[in-house]
Amino acid sequence: MADVTAQDSLGTPAATDLFQILRDGRPRTRSELSGITGLARSTVAARVDSLVRLGLVSPIGNAVSTGGRPSSQFAINTGSRVVLGVDIGASHARIAIADLSGTLLDQQAVEIEVSQGPEAVLGWVASAGRAMLESHGTADGLLAVGVGLPGPVEHATGRPIDPPIMPGWDRYDVPAHLASEFDVPVLVDNDVNIMALGERDMSWPGVDHFIFVKVATGIGSGVISGGYLQRGAQGIAGDLGHIYVPSGKDIVCRCGNAGCLEAIAAGPAIARGLRERGHHVESSRDVADLVRAGNTDAVQAVREAGRTIGEVLTACVSLINPAVIVLGGTLAHAGEHLLAGVREVVYRRSMPLATSDLQIVQARSGANAAIQGATMLAIHHALSPARVDAMLQAQS
Amino acid sequence: MADVTAQDSLGTPAATDLFQILRDGRPRTRSELSGITGLARSTVAARVDSLVRLGLVSPIGNAVSTGGRPSSQFAINTGSRVVLGVDIGASHARIAIADLSGTLLDQQAVEIEVSQGPEAVLGWVASAGRAMLESHGTADGLLAVGVGLPGPVEHATGRPIDPPIMPGWDRYDVPAHLASEFDVPVLVDNDVNIMALGERDMSWPGVDHFIFVKVATGIGSGVISGGYLQRGAQGIAGDLGHIYVPSGKDIVCRCGNAGCLEAIAAGPAIARGLRERGHHVESSRDVADLVRAGNTDAVQAVREAGRTIGEVLTACVSLINPAVIVLGGTLAHAGEHLLAGVREVVYRRSMPLATSDLQIVQARSGANAAIQGATMLAIHHALSPARVDAMLQAQS
Numbered sequence: 133m134a135d136v137t138a139q140d141s142l143g144t145p146a147a148t149d150l151f152q153i154l155r156d157g158r159p160r161t162r163s164e165l166s167g168i169t170g171l172a173r174s175t176v177a178a179r180v181d182s183l184v185r186l187g188l189v190s191p192i193g194n195a196v197s198t199g200g201r202p203s204s205q206f207a208i209n210t211g212s213r214v215v216l217g218v219d220i221g222a223s224h225a226r227i228a229i230a231d232l233s234g235t236l237l238d239q240q241a242v243e244i245e246v247s248q249g250p251e252a253v254l255g256w257v258a259s260a261g262r263a264m265l266e267s268h269g270t271a272d273g274l275l276a277v278g279v280g281l282p283g284p285v286e287h288a289t290g291r292p293i294d295p296p297i298m299p300g301w302d303r304y305d306v307p308a309h310l311a312s313e314f315d316v317p318v319l320v321d322n323d324v325n326i327m328a329l330g331e332r333d334m335s336w337p338g339v340d341h342f343i344f345v346k347v348a349t350g351i352g353s354g355v356i357s358g359g360y361l362q363r364g365a366q367g368i369a370g371d372l373g374h375i376y377v378p379s380g381k382d383i384v385c386r387c388g389n390a391g392c393l394e395a396i397a398a399g400p401a402i403a404r405g406l407r408e409r410g411h412h413v414e415s416s417r418d419v420a421d422l423v424r425a426g427n428t429d430a431v432q433a434v435r436e437a438g439r440t441i442g443e444v445l446t447a448c449v450s451l452i453n454p455a456v457i458v459l460g461g462t463l464a465h466a467g468e469h470l471l472a473g474v475r476e477v478v479y480r481r482s483m484p485l486a487t488s489d490l491q492i493v494q495a496r497s498g499a500n501a502a503i504q505g506a507t508m509l510a511i512h513h514a515l516s517p518a519r520v521d522a523m524l525q526a527q528s
Numbered sequence: 529m530a531d532v533t534a535q536d537s538l539g540t541p542a543a544t545d546l547f548q549i550l551r552d553g554r555p556r557t558r559s560e561l562s563g564i565t566g567l568a569r570s571t572v573a574a575r576v577d578s579l580v581r582l583g584l585v586s587p588i589g590n591a592v593s594t595g596g597r598p599s600s601q602f603a604i605n606t607g608s609r610v611v612l613g614v615d616i617g618a619s620h621a622r623i624a625i626a627d628l629s630g631t632l633l634d635q636q637a638v639e640i641e642v643s644q645g646p647e648a649v650l651g652w653v654a655s656a657g658r659a660m661l662e663s664h665g666t667a668d669g670l671l672a673v674g675v676g677l678p679g680p681v682e683h684a685t686g687r688p689i690d691p692p693i694m695p696g697w698d699r700y701d702v703p704a705h706l707a708s709e710f711d712v713p714v715l716v717d718n719d720v721n722i723m724a725l726g727e728r729d730m731s732w733p734g735v736d737h738f739i740f741v742k743v744a745t746g747i748g749s750g751v752i753s754g755g756y757l758q759r760g761a762q763g764i765a766g767d768l769g770h771i772y773v774p775s776g777k778d779i780v781c782r783c784g785n786a787g788c789l790e791a792i793a794a795g796p797a798i799a800r801g802l803r804e805r806g807h808h809v810e811s812s813r814d815v816a817d818l819v820r821a822g823n824t825d826a827v828q829a830v831r832e833a834g835r836t837i838g839e840v841l842t843a844c845v846s847l848i849n850p851a852v853i854v855l856g857g858t859l860a861h862a863g864e865h866l867l868a869g870v871r872e873v874v875y876r877r878s879m880p881l882a883t884s885d886l887q888i889v890q891a892r893s894g895a896n897a898a899i900q901g902a903t904m905l906a907i908h909h910a911l912s913p914a915r916v917d918a919m920l921q922a923q924s
Binding site: 166171172173174175177178179181182284293340341353355357358360362363364365366367368369370371372374375376378379387389443444446447448450451452453454455481482483485486488489490517518520521524 | 765917
């Protein structure tokens, strides 16, 4: 009888790469790695050999094999090399140095307006990064730099494209600027995508169908399907903020369209509604503070925003069939009210099978999600088969 | 200076597998294959060696290398082995034999009600399949069987789950039934997923972000993101038919919810509206016939259904950022009216960047999409790294 249950390998990639498995530091044999990844043993063996030659993975003792010769176990050398993760926000920049498991060894933050332009902001990143590498004695061990930006990024080039809150950054070559400082690959993505990556890798390892939604001044999401962050054809997958919501058809969005989700349910829209009721609120943060103070108007407004976001997420649930939806951003963390509104609508309107195992939860990584995601972006790239191959060629 | 433009390899899998590239029959060197897939040369070399040992790929002459020794080219042996593709519909079953390029060598169809149950339907599949293998003298060359069913299929087991139009099939072990006949892996998926796979592989090779929407008695879709068919956490990704549409909030769907897309815009809903205007129509096919006869009421109704489907697809465009949306099924092929309604809404409501290169088109494969998809499902599996590895182990 043939193997008839191997549906997993068809059409979908091995969702968890070799490195994702080794990242926990536990030693495993080639055969175990082959079993977990679904990759052919010859592929696993070649990949492990390459990683060993680069010093990124080491053989550990000998495991007793069921058959003939003893089979070695392999574990990642988490401390052998480092990456830098950079999180640039509207009014802050943060940089961290991490080992290959994603553990942050050190981090530093500064208040700086992104509107000061790329030279100023990336200048701080370069000097803070260099100082960090020197103080850790790892200047030669840097493998890659990952960067999150608060605006849309063209995936193929790593350049910001028409970013609304980043004057002077449009099409700026961020990778080239930082590569000239650090002489390693530089990976750039938008902040919501890297938060999705950070939150998934750190809090939901092994979850292959995952949506991270950020609700603050705007609304955006990062989508992981089949184990991989999906950017779509133009790199703008997950752009929930401008999905049309019929109940808001008379409200014009800053994008020029009417009825966009974020024109109805993001921080500024909630603040506007609360001002009409006499409250002194301007920003998402003010709204969150009012909610935390127990103000009923604010609590109701945030819960209603959650319901509206839930309407859009219901469509996402049918389309993507995620196992986990995580809500992050200022408004998600002001109590459970946003979450309650989202859950109310998604669980009522979705097909039972789609929600039977669906978890809708608050983000756990908090302020660290972006910096963690940026380091993971760098690590994923640095240990990808193509990159490992390039490093081997450079050595020989 | 480091390679700073290699954003493609991060977080996303090599979207096009080795086999997808060789499928066109053109010979290529290992180094070319490495360049196209982004896989490490050692990985490509190991994979090619395995395929050669199994006789699935052959070295062809010698290409002149830019450096030292001549490098062989490799091409797929399309005729070396075969697969069977099976398309089971509400009232038909179809089977085809195909070579490894997906070219159909022979096919056969029968009118049979799926409600006759799995024994009757799969009995016909088994005897027709055996006869087909014998008449082609390829009984020993069968690599795998791919099957499409007109209902939800649990991805991990290949069993239909609560299929509404398939009495007697609930949780039936379709893979085990056919594997006992053919002694090869049997892959089962729902018909819309395999139509998506067939349409993409045959008409849109290389398109990695792709949605196939079937509009007939129901509405469903198959979603390809990052090059791979996405099934989601429960295997029900792409289930567009039950997404809530506010304009239909008073219409109850057969699922028990109100306002589902398919309760408003699929064939039966359109037929009901036309009957209220005095037309004698029952099925999607009747509606399509009336449209083809140039009836204005029917043309208007189908266009309006297109607009409603467009509302839901606008959310899909923001979330997935596809390069191509293909419309198939009875109603999509009754002129361009459904397409026109969809385009009208999607292009008006989406963000400019998301639609700048978006194509929304009719399906090209027509009745063959499902059977082509079923053969591709079998071929993808048969030539997957894990399966090739299993075949090598069985040989040794």
